Amino acid sequence: MQAAAILFGALFTVATATALGTLLLGKACRDWPVRFVLGSGALSFLVFLLAASGVVYPATFAILGAAVIVACRPWNRWRRPKGARSWPRPSATNILLFVIFIAYFYIYFLRALAPEVSPDGSTYHLGLTARYLREHGFHRITWNLYASLSQGMEMLFLFAFAFGKHSAAALVHLAFLVALVWQMGIWGVRHGMAWVGICGAALVALSPMVGVDASSAYNDVALAGVAFTLFCLLEQWAEEGAAEEKTTRLLPAIGILAGFGYALKYTGWVCVAYAIAFVAWKSRRARTVAVVAACAFLMVAPWLLKNWVWMHNPLAPFFNSYFPNPYVTIDFEEDYKSYFRLYDLASRWQIPLAATVHGTLGGVLGPVFLLAPLGLAALRKPLGRQLWLAALVFGANYFSNIGARFLIPPLPFVALAMAMALTTLPGMALAVVVLHAVLCWPAVVGKMVPLGSWRLTLTPWKDAFHLRDPERYYKNHLALYPASELIERVTPPGSTVFTFKAIPEAYTSRRVLVEYESAANQVAARIFQSAAMGTDQPSERLRFTFPARKLRAIRVNQTASGTDVWSINELRIFSGGHELPREAAWRLTAHPYPWSIQDAFDNSPVTFWRSGEAIHPGMFVEVDFGGTREADQVVLEGPTDQYGIRLELEGEMADGTWQRLGDRPAVSDGAPYLGFRRAAAEELKRRGIDYILLFQDEAWSENVRRNRDLWGVEAVGAAGGATLYRLP
């Protein structure tokens, strides 16, 4: 029964998308993969509108899908198009390739049909999808940076998920691989190089990275499908665009597809650039370019707008230095991007082997892709040059994240160029494809890559069709699933759980805050860690002492450059040995990151203001007294690990002039606070966190386990190496 719901969800989504694509393209293009991919963009857009309107229900989707399919009248369109292209005649070679394709796609189908256990799919792709369905649309999510990424694929997942849950979403993604492979074949046939198309398609389809990605709720293969469809449509427009009807249909379709590339994944922005540049170059007409640009913008704009309104940054979670906001800090963004530029490699020269053989970049493309330079031989032909240009464009983002799956969008073009070169030698292309098929078989890949590398395993059909208890499958294939199950089992609905590890949120309805996924989560983590590990506790006092003055305001300037991030737990102002009470008339600010400055004035040592970016001159914290106050001392309480900061104190005199009051604060150590752990736990609770999930292998978990009385927490359950604590 469950398998039937899954298959219905996936097929209904694919059918609705294909029908929409058919309506958009009319007679301009009859290839079903083009219609499916284009229609997916349109469906994704419509689902966005429904989600923004708060009407996400299975019934809404059922009505939408049925209406689109009926409007398409597929029963009138099943005729074989005139002039249908001829595919290679059956032969032993063709049958061998057919068997290879079928064998691999069967593996992929079973994997996609089985309970979804992919890392990103089970955490945020479907975690957010499930949330949108539960909440019947979008709600502002500031605690998870993945919610700010463009989610065109999640909109398709949402449509499928409403009927078939997690596995239906994965199957929709697999449909993009089928469409991609089919189109690569069609491309070869169209250019009189059927073998090139088929061999190129085989190189892509059998790649372990492509297979595991396509059969999971991801979006990389979908982006590859969009990129290749766009390439084909642009080629068709350039060849046939003179016909008025086709131009009318093709140009908007090209724009929609290009924009859908961005909507699928930020790195798909190159689709927009490629489409506009191509059309501008070929047509040299502003109106033609404007049609493409306008349709692309229509697809891009919702995601920009959503982020602009909710995150104060249209490109969230990136470009935070251009669009400062409270939700993602610049220092986090820099660290995040820095890691993905090199992962754990020592040099970029290690990428070719890591991505094709070793699997240390999150998966393996297959050793045969080490032969990719052979494809440069295709540069001798115009088609080969077009392929390489497209490969360069769609791979332009690669060095911002060198994960192997980020090579999937340019991979079809590289594969076709390789096939063009290989087919010039009799039998060579077939030999390479057969070798590829052998080397990419899951059992062989399992011996080639390290244990943690993401790869396919053979899925028993009983698991795939959900004929056995899925719980067992989850526990065997998804390491952190027990933690999600524990949360779902022991916490009441509406609870918020904080964790340092990204657990499979797709399997819990509770709000999960993962340490790195927002600035607020990182603050919560620092509060917790400062109590559990003693790090970042405000044990340092920086004391400015000066002759008593009547002041209207004080400002602490940071004047150094470096890598430290400036932090203040409490800023206290004294007169005659007594602290000035913080009056309602005071006004506080900071630059940068003013949003948490109140945390340096709340009398709590566990909370803090943090600059959120590496120190540089021009940073300051300022207090305006709203009148004059006499003061002779300013004390900053903070952590000891900000060695690079240099501070000076300025004061605004009664006459409005600013004077320097000191630039060499005396440094001393303060007493460790008693009750710090309890205060930290209470602060987390005050910030809306009800539970904290700790794993045995986390250094801080032991402190909580041993000192529950000092924390005031209660262990409410344990599973899979994790313990769930209820905060006081």
Add this chain to the structure above:
Amino acid sequence: MFSIVLAFLTAGCGSRLEWYPPPEQRPSLSLPSSLPFGYFVAMSDPNAGAYIVGGFRDQSEGVWRWTHERPVLQFYVPRAPRLRLLVDLTFPDQTFAQTGPVELTIRLNGKEFDRVRYAKPGSQEYTKDTPWEWLHPDAVNTVALEPDKTAAGPDGERLGFVLTRAGFVE
């Protein structure tokens, strides 16, 4: 619609200053400022002298202070679920060369609490759970840190060890 327009107008304006009033004040984790001393002292604290009953040099040198033969500190120890005594101390190479291994006797409120033998020079952290039967809650408590050997310093001064910080922690 108004909020969307407003968001557009205000988003991305990174250079503007945002001002906030002081927030609600949280209960203090510190002891009342009326007390002359607390439960823990770092020798870099300008108020460190208030904790010293005797047996120390008059002044700290940066973050540390020399002890003499019978250093005694006083602390106001508030009631807390659990406490442990923490002492960060150093036996410098120069004095250790004279004294050799040193045995430190720790007395809480005059009663011998522990003896520790230090066989090597250098920085040491002493910490031990301190049951309440050794302490007077919400009252002044004394901690004596008596080395069995001291070294001869300049002007005939007897030097024990260097104290960085001491007191009670959770």
